[in-house]
Amino acid sequence: MNPSIIIADDHPLVLKGLHDFLNENDHNVLASAKNGKEALTLIKAHVPDIAILDIKMPFYSGLEIAKKCKADNLPTKIVLITFEKDEKTYLAAKNLGIYGYVLKEFALEEIENCIDSVIKGKQYFSPELLKFLEVKELPKHLDTLTDHELRIVKMISENKTGVEIADTLSISPRTVEKHKSNIIRKLKLESKQNSLLIWAKENSEFLDQ
Incomplete structure (x- = not known):
């Protein structure tokens, strides 16, 4: 069964593009939000399997929402989409146990792979981002x-x-x-x-x- 998904982005075109793309590919999109407050309300109401969130939004950022979900022990897995190739943001996302970090310019190409990984309980980070940051993998164990x-x-x-x-x-x-x-x-x-x-x-x- 397809995982239930909520998406949030304050750019109407990005939100529509992502919503249409996921629907066309038979994903179960429950709702979409155009700011962080709406997104958090929807996540608490529906507790979807996955929430795909823009990092920078009015009211709450994607990271702040992730923090609140973690504090409330919500099982929703958070995926961030962003233009930010920023090490500080990346590390903050890693520390919060965020499941995905997808760069917006590759969102439609990568979101399918990201969702597949998340369903399997694996984290997914844009290869371009890792290359840009020259991220070293955390040592095993x-x-x-x-x-x-x-x-x-x-x-x-x-x-x-x-x-x-x-x-x-x-x-x-x-x-x-x-x-x-x-x-x-x-x-x-x-x-x-x-x-x-x-x-x-x-x-x-x-x-x-």
Whole structure:
């Protein structure tokens, strides 16, 4: 069954173009909105599978709507469409767990692929955007670490010893070693000496919180 979709854009031509395109391709468009307030009201009323939102809209931006949906635990998966090739916006979208980020100039070409990915529970980001930002993929399994574990890995990347880490975190060196073992297991690293140190050094840019 086709996923239910709500779309929102404050440019009437973009909104109409997207609406017509999705309808022609047999997508289940429940409603469309021309600003962020309308979009949020529609999402709360219908709880669609997917909401395709312009980033910049009156009242609420697509990112603000995503934040509100997350706070309310709404299962709707958010896809942003935008002209913005902006790293800050991209990272904000990633941090909010947004499912799609499609550049408007490629929207009609890419929206089908994006919807397919989202249905499968995979994120979709415009290849052009990733190329433009030269985005590095997040290291595998990094998202399995807790904030506490990330902090330990960060300190390892800064050449801190087990004793120094223990002092900083007010825990015993033995507990630090336990954490290290868990981190190595979660990151699926080989249990060689220094494997965690090498990994931490190579991925230090991803460890800043």
